[in-house]
Amino acid sequence: MARVIAVFNQAGGVGKTSLTRDLGYEFAIRGSRVLLVDADPQASLTEFFGVESDRLESSLFDALLHGALPSLVEMHGLTVLPSSIDLAAADFLLAAEIGRELRLRQVLEKVEADFDVIFVDAPPSLGNISINVLVAATEILIPVQCEIKALRGTRHLFETIDRVRGLNPKLKIAGVVPTLLDRRTRLNTESYEVLKNRLGEKLTVFEPIRRGVAFAEASAHAVPVQKHQPGYDGIADIRRLADALGG
Ligand SMILES: Nc1ncnc2c1ncn2[C@@H]1O[C@H](COP(=O)(O)OP(=O)(O)OP(=O)(O)O)[C@@H](O)[C@H]1O
Numbered sequence: 001m002a003r004v005i006a007v008f009n010q011a012g013g014v015g016k017t018s019l020t021r022d023l024g025y026e027f028a029i030r031g032s033r034v035l036l037v038d039a040d041p042q043a044s045l046t047e048f049f050g051v052e053s054d055r056l057e058s059s060l061f062d063a064l065l066h067g068a069l070p071s072l073v074e075m076h077g078l079t080v081l082p083s084s085i086d087l088a089a090a091d092f093l094l095a096a097e098i099g100r101e102l103r104l105r106q107v108l109e110k111v112e113a114d115f116d117v118i119f120v121d122a123p124p125s126l127g128n129i130s131i132n133v134l135v136a137a138t139e140i141l142i143p144v145q146c147e148i149k150a151l152r153g154t155r156h157l158f159e160t161i162d163r164v165r166g167l168n169p170k171l172k173i174a175g176v177v178p179t180l181l182d183r184r185t186r187l188n189t190e191s192y193e194v195l196k197n198r199l200g201e202k203l204t205v206f207e208p209i210r211r212g213v214a215f216a217e218a219s220a221h222a223v224p225v226q227k228h229q230p231g232y233d234g235i236a237d238i239r240r241l242a243d244a245l246g247g
């Protein structure tokens with residue numbers, strides 16, 4: 001069975017999608033067979049890889065609602081299961097379906113034999129798709145922005161994780177990754193220390209991912225940061241996290 005790592009936080013803009021892209025690519029260049037699933041109707045991951053989702057024969061929407069085999073796209077030595085805007089309706093439509101929490105797990109069961117690790121980029125919400133992501137996952141990786149207000153949001157997140165345990169008792173929290181750390185800003189560095197100490201009481205807190213313009217540029221150029229700027233220092237943060245996750 002493949003590892004299924006959900007990159008999850010209902011807070012928006014904390015770096016989930018960028019991390020899914022770069023970490024997935026890092027695992028792929030180290031030899032893992034990687035599938036990246038874009039479970040967000042915003043389709044940022046799909047966009048960050050330059051996939052044109054309107055050309056797909058079968059979308060994640062069709063797979064979740066109608067049991068279709070989703071179209072997969074190969075690029076940069078890994079495979080992407082793209083999202084599209086119609087996924088926004090899936091969140092609502094799933095509410096009326098029997099076994100609605102299990103749909104993504106069933107989709108992944110059809111394809112997982114070809115992969116060692118599957119990363120799922122979750123949307124910034126706690127709706128039906130997010131529940132599907134947590135039920136399909138074997139592990140959760142939680143990117144948390146280095147701000148004090150992030151602590152408030154994590155409480156809600158852990159309540160949701162506890163609720164899905166009935167359907168997915170083996171779900172593990174791999175840990176928290178502090179993101180967008182700017183060491184030149186004192187407030188940011190102090191917030192990072194507070195997060196590390198508070199969350200570290202109960203969870204693994206990985207080394208942080210720095211804020212760096214190369215990450216944002218990589219998104220704009222639709223490539224992993226390692227391809228965008230191979231000599232960039234910040235890539236060390238991605239490598240360290242991949243090491244910690246056993247990539
Ligand atoms: N380490 C970083 N340094 C600088 N900019 C970053 C970094 N990581 C991500 N960004 C930029 O920050 C923005 C938000 O990142 P991203 O889309 O990965 O977050 P997200 O948590 O997936 O957002 P959403 O909740 O909307 O899905 C993007 O424009 C991205 O390019």
Ligand SMILES: [Mg+2]
Nearest residue numbers: 016017040044
């Ligand atoms: Mg995202």
